[in-house]
Amino acid sequence: MAETVRVAVLYGFGINCDHETKAVFEMAGAEADRIHVNELVNGDKTLADYHIMAVPGGFSFGDHLGSGRLLGNRLRFGIRDMVQDFVKAGKLVIGICNGFQVLVKMGLLPGDEDVSLTQTASLTLNNTGHYEDRWVHLEFDPNSPCVWTKGLERIRVPVRHGEGKFVTSIEANLDEWAENGQLVVRYIDPSDTYPSASDDLLPFPICPNASMRNIAGVCDPTGRVFGLMPHPEANHSTWLGATWTREMPEHGEGEGMQIFHNAVKFAKEHL
Amino acid sequence: MDTTPVHLIEVTPRELPGLQDTRGESIRSMLLADHNLTIGTVRSITGYQVKARLSGEQLLQSLQDLFTDPIIEQGTVNNSLLDVPEIFPNPPDLAIMIGFKPGVTDNAAQAALDGLLTLFPEQEEALISTTMTYLFWDLPDDLDLHWLANTLHNPMIERAAMAKPEQCADSIWPQLPFPERPPAAFTTPATIDLEVDDETLIQISEEGLLALNLEEMQAVQGHYRKPDIQIQREQLGLPPRAPTDVELECLAQTWSEHCSHKIFAAKIHHIDTVTGEDTEINSLFKTHIMQPTLDMQQQVDWLLSIFHDNSGVIEWTKDWSLCIKAETHNSPSALDPFGGAMTGIVGVNRDILGTGLGARPIANMDVFCFGPPDFSGHLPGGLFHPSRVLRGVHAGIRAGGNESGIPTVNGAIVFDDRFIGKPLVYAGTVGIMPRHLPDGRESHDKTPEPGDIVYMLGGRVGSDGIHGATFSSLELTEESPSSAVQIGDPITQKKMLDMVLEARDAGLIQVITDNGAGGLSSSVGEMAELTGGAELDLAVVPLKQPGLSPWEILVSESQERMTVGVRQNDVEAFEALAKLHEVEATAVGTFTNSGAFIVKHGESTVAHLPMDFMHDGCPQLKLESEWTPPVHENPIYPNVDAEGMGSILERIMARPNIASKEWWVRQYDHEVIAQSVIKPFCGVNHDAPGDAAVIAPLHGETRGAVVSCGIVPRYSDIDAYAMTAASIDEAVRNAVCVGVDLDKIAGLDNFCWPDPIESEKTPDGRYKLAQLVRSNRALDDVCRAYNLPCISGKDSMKNDAKLDGQKISIPPTLLYTVLGDHQDVRKAVSSDFKDCGDTIFLLGETHQELGASELSYMLAEETGGGIGNDVPQIDTTRNLALYRALTSAMDEGLVRSAHDCSDGGLAVAIAECCFGCDGGTTITLDGLEDVDNWAALFGETLGRIVVTVTPENVQRFGNIMGNHSVTKLGQVGDKETLEFTRDGETVLSANLTTLLASWKGTLHMGGDV
Known part of the structure; x- marks a missing residue:
């Protein structure tokens, strides 16, 4: 039982969303520190002091050689043991957008029981060939073991990426991940009745990047490591929604916040 | 080997x-x-x-x-x-x-x-x-x-x-050799003999790309003729009677039009042939830009830092300040659209980082002016087709902004044939900084002291970017040097940005500025003014390739560099922070109070310039200006029925200036930092245009800031006064549409002009200068009337291209940007019509003003005739009172939507609002009594806003609007058509889906590079 949930929000080398990611964890009641990747590599700080690691969005190393590849390598080769120990200890990890790309490229997602850090999926260029910022509708798998997404049905958040197409080279992998509830969040058409998540590719821009099976995010087999391309932290308050001026909402927390509340609550109760 | x-x-x-x-x-x-x-x-x-x-x-x-x-x-x-x-x-x-x-x-x-x-x-x-x-x-x-x-x-x-x-x-595949960087040929500083005739002086300037005129060369010559200077130089071991190449280059940078704004500082003899006015203006900048702002500074307490720093700073809340700056990067973008635009945006980001003791960039604004993307006329050799310029510039801005994690929140793209010679690429950035640092210092003030160590931070110095500042002060020719072109490196800069802001908060920074135009010569030279001198050793500056000569190291504009002053006691902590962030930091000199800028290369002194000569020695230009207004033919209006009028609207919607820029704008990240309240797009399908950006930069808090812009180069064809007034009014009006607090608005003026100095190659220089005079007078008049201080700005004065012997000059263009306060973002208003039955009003009077309107240009292109002469005139008193009433109504929560009525007139504005709710309606023009249908539908009279109000609030809204011009136009509907009627007759009818397709189709340019 953690009295204070501590979150390590990584930054450096072109991670851009570190401030807002720190902010949403604080709004959710945690204590969050921005930690430069090199502070972990050179041993000044350790993940062991934290309950949650967040790899925020951004453009680490300019997305050159494939988004997330170079930062993923810095973690995979620089602090391999520290990351494996952290995950094996049952602690929580989230990667958002570029952070998700990092976790996939370093093999932490969709991942395996042994935390072997073997890459089994990838995120590649959107079919449009370019970066886009647009709002999407997401739907969550109610049967997923993911601790981050408990109780969530649908939310609206922006995607902001050029390489968000989730792919794998082995079809059977997708079936296995689906079976395990690891395909935790997908793009959906809001005019379809809940639940509507489907394996059939939805047209652009409903599925903004032509991801296989409309996948927006996945978790590891334990449900404690989670990553997604869209930005839940960008909808932390109602006044940040895409169409809030049409809806005249009761102002307060935005639709993205539940994800961070879930994690902090879980950490408080279990870590 | x-x-x-x-x-x-x-x-x-x-x-x-x-x-x-x-x-x-x-x-x-x-x-x-x-x-x-x-x-x-x-x-x-x-x-x-x-x-x-x-x-x-x-x-x-x-x-x-x-x-x-x-x-x-x-x-x-x-x-x-x-x-x-x-x-x-x-x-x-x-x-x-x-x-x-x-x-x-x-x-x-x-x-x-x-x-x-x-x-x-x-x-x-x-x-x-x-x-x-x-x-x-x-x-x-x-x-x-x-x-x-x-x-x-x-x-x-x-x-x-x-x-x-x-x-x-035959399976023979293309190959390229490894691009070995050729070793640079180190040359020891040369002495430039200036004891030559005037012709040779000019030759020295031209061949060296110094961009100095005869008077300026003579001023340099005169400096080296002074006996006391000669004695001093003899003692220093420098050539006593002539400059070294390092000194001459340094002066050329410091005195360049780009760095010292000589035209805005000139003494101008102005004649108006209509009024008979014959006057002398001693500096347009001091008279019409600085003085109004200084006068306004007496009235308000929130103008913290104006004109002298890299950006202007205002107090936003009691704990935070905002700063803003926009630059142009026109010449580099003409030569390499991608690299030129990218260095433009990351360069202006550094202006923010180099403001005060360092500010965090939080929002970018990007405004472009290009030739039409479907341009099919003759393209002079050496020019890229406008579609390629558009793609390249857009990709550069996209990479620079997105990779840096700074949202692009606002912008515009304007098209005109005359921009094929020189595209305009305006890149602007808003920054945020704490009012006070943990050590108590105000973060907008630089606090260097003699003895502080000069650090160069970030990238290394190379032969790229030599002569950027002087080059941009020349017109574009076939011989323009490739060394003036660079590609930005956002990741090196991002690492540096992370590091600098931590150094700031740790109290390690005494003074900071960016290395942009003029390189170290400008950055160290300018900061040295604060302490009264500096000494620099070029031999320790890290280089991209060995062998660069001293003058090259001093003036190279290699990107991603900041110059920082650090106290000697803080050197260790500063370097440790640089190491953590993998940022190269090199101590390259010391700030002094010696009264001179001294440059060494190892042991030998290569330049010794007295500070006062460097910064005040450039002689004032004396220029001639003469205003005679042009006379245009009137437009030829076709005789069409309601469907024909609908077809005209459809064609206007498809014109590049009006058409949706969504395909381009979506490729910018406009939401990183999680602060975006009013976005570039709104409406039920997220495709209707927003008027201005509202951001709430403090996560979880509802205090906001507004960023908007105005730009209408077309109006310069009739009168640059009207162009300027319209640009400022549009920027303010856009900000009003989202609910800005009119008691705290600040502006940025960015002038792009063709060369306005009369000469053999510019025979119409007097007219172009008169346009500049009139533009400045409009700026003065309108900003004073709106209580809108200009807190920063920039001018780019040589936007001409001469290619194939053909001279192409841009239309005089002012980009006006407004940064304003927003008290509660939960009360922000978007442009899209909301619910069926809401009442639609037009606020503001409509006059018979179709001169230089988008309609006039279209008709002139389609059927001949002219653009007319009745360009929209401004009434600042009427407008401001209306704007204040409207923002009060917004504060009361009475306004459901508000959209600026400008380019293309009322018909375009209404169509865009309808896109927002995906429903057409019927609009009555009965209330617009004094104008004909053309002016009612397509006129661009200033000061007008389309708003909607829910039926139950109409009366309260009317009470607040009082005697201001409020015209009822109809109700929000869900029809498939958009119709305009007058006296019961339909005067325009169009299918909304068709309009939407026309509006979206023009600039949707699939594919990417």
Whole structure:
């Protein structure tokens, strides 16, 4: 039982969303520190002091050689043991957008029981060939073991990426991940009745990047490591929604916040 | 001799179900969209030339762990992918390989090198360069292959190699050598003899790209004739009677139009042939920009830092300040649209980082002026087609902004034939800084002291970017130097930004500025004014290649560099922070109070310039201005029925100036930092245009800031006074539409002008200068009336191109940007119509003002006739009172939507609002009594806003609006058509879906580069 949930929000080398990611964890009641990747590599700080690691969005190393590849390598080769120990200890990890790309490229997602850090999926260029910022509708798998997404049905958040197409080279992998509830969040058409998540590719821009099976995010087999391309932290308050001026909402927390509340609550109760 | 081998690594996407070669596919669709060229298949190969001593095992590991993605890519080492039949069973019909020229920034290679060092830390000497190879199948028979190669690369910065069909058939593939950077030829400082006749003085200036005129050269000459200077120089071991090349270059940078704004500082003799006015204006800047702001500073307490720093700073809340700056990067963007625009945006980001003791950039604004993307006229040699400029500039701004994590929140794209010679690329940034640092200092004030150490931070100095400042002070010609072009490196800059802001908060920074135009000569030279001197050692400056000569090191504008002053006691902490962030920090000198800027190279002194001569020695220009208004023919209005009028609206919606920019704007990240309240797009389908950006930069808090802009170069064809007034009014009006607090608005003026100095090559200089005078007077009048202080600005005064002997001058253009306060973002208003039944009003009077309107230009192009003369006139008193009433109504929560009525007039504004709710309606023009249907529908009278109000609030709204002009137009509907009626008759009828398609179609330019 953690009295204070501590979150390590990584930054450096072109991670851009570190401030807002720190902010949403604080709004959710945690204590969050921005930690430069090199502070972990050179041993000044350790993940062991934290309950949650967040790899925020951004453009680490300019997305050159494939988004997330170079930062993923810095973690995979620089602090391999520290990351494996952290995950094996049952602690929580989230990667958002570029952070998700990092976790996939370093093999932490969709991942395996042994935390072997073997890459089994990838995120590649959107079919449009370019970066886009647009709002999407997401739907969550109610049967997923993911601790981050408990109780969530649908939310609206922006995607902001050029390489968000989730792919794998082995079809059977997708079936296995689906079976395990690891395909935790997908793009959906809001005019379809809940639940509507489907394996059939939805047209652009409903599925903004032509991801296989409309996948927006996945978790590891334990449900404690989670990553997604869209930005839940960008909808932390109602006044940040895409169409809030049409809806005249009761102002307060935005639709993205539940994800961070879930994690902090879980950490408080279990870590 | 260098015997290090170069290993070739090639990578291409794997062919798997559901996967495509997106890079190749993008090229295919770009060629189709821009050139109507149909090609069967395009594939891509990314190449890495790795110059390093790596074992076979290491090469294989780097291929697996670094260069290829094991799931989606495949690659080879030292063996062409094209020779692997499993991957490419059929040889392509054509292969074009593109790589960078030596010395050009290659960001992917830099990243690859970093990745290689992660795997093999001992490989510090390794060098990497990247290439991209495009493979084509099924090309049209008559295709000019060299044209294709030139369309895919920019010879100014890139090289291309091609394997033609016959070579492809023989499996001979294109190759490029490793781009070895040629060793620079070090030259010891030369002495420039200025004891020559005037003609030779001018020759020295022209041949050296110094951009100094005769009077200025004579001023330099005069300095070295002073006996006391000569005695002093003798003692210092410097040539006593002549400058060194280092000194002359340094003066040319400091005195360049780009850095010292000589035209705005000039003494102008102005004549108005209509009124008979004959006056002298001593500095347009001091008279019409600075003085109004200084007068306003007496009235308010929130103007913290104006004019003297890298950006203007206002107090926003009691704990936070905001700052803002916009720059232009026109000349570099003409030569290399991608690199020029990218260095533009990351450069202005550094202006924010270099404000006070350092501010965090939180929002970008990007405004472009281009030739029409479908331009089909004669294109002079040496110019890129406008569609290519648009793509390149857009990609540069996109990469620079997105990779830096700074949202692009606002902007505009304007089209006119005259921008084919020089595109205008305005890049602006808003920054935020704490009012006070933890150590108590106000963060907008620089606090250097003599003895502080001068650090150069970030990138290294190379031969790239030499003469950018002086070059931009010249017109563009075929001989324009490629060294003036650079490519930005957002990641190096981002690391530096993270580091600088931490150093600021730790109290380690005494003074900071960016290295932009003029390089170290400007950054250190300017900051040295604060302490009264500086001493610099060029020999310790880290270089991209050895052998640079002292003057080159001093003036090189190599990117991603800041200059920082640090107390001697803080040096260790500062360097430790730099190391953590992997930022190169080098102590290159010391601030002093010696009264001179002293530059050394090792032991020898290479420049010694008294501070007062450097900064005040440039003689004032004396210029002639004469205003005679032009007279245009009136437009020819066709005789059409309601459907015909609908068709005119449809064509206006499709004009590039009016058309939706969504396809381009979506490619900018406008929401990073999680602060975006009013976004570039709104409405039920997220495709209706927003008027201004509202951001709430403090997470969880509801205090906001508004950013908006106005730009209407068309009106300069009639009167630059009207152009300026309209631009400022539009910027303010846009801000009003989202609910800005009119008690705290600040402005930025960015002038782009053709050369306004009368000369042989500019015979109409007096007229162009008179346009500038009138523009400045409008700025003065309108800003004072709106209580809108200009807190920063910039001018770019040589926007002419001479190519093929043909001179092309841009229309005089002012971009006006407004930064305002927003008390509660939960009360912000968007432009989209909301609910059926809401009442639609037009606020503001409509006059018979169609001169230089979008309609007039369209009719002139379609059927001849002129653009008319009745350009919209401003009534600041009437407008401001109306704006204040409207923002009060918004504060009361009475306004459901508000949209600026400007380009294209009321019909366009209403159509855009209808797009927002996906429903057409019927609008009555009965209330617009004093104007004809053309002016009612398409006139662009200033000060007008379309608003909607829910039925239950109409009366309260009316009470607040009082006597202001409020015209009821109709109700929000859900019809398939948009109709306008007058006296019961339909005067315009159009299908909303058709309008939407016209509006969206023009600038949707599929594909990408």
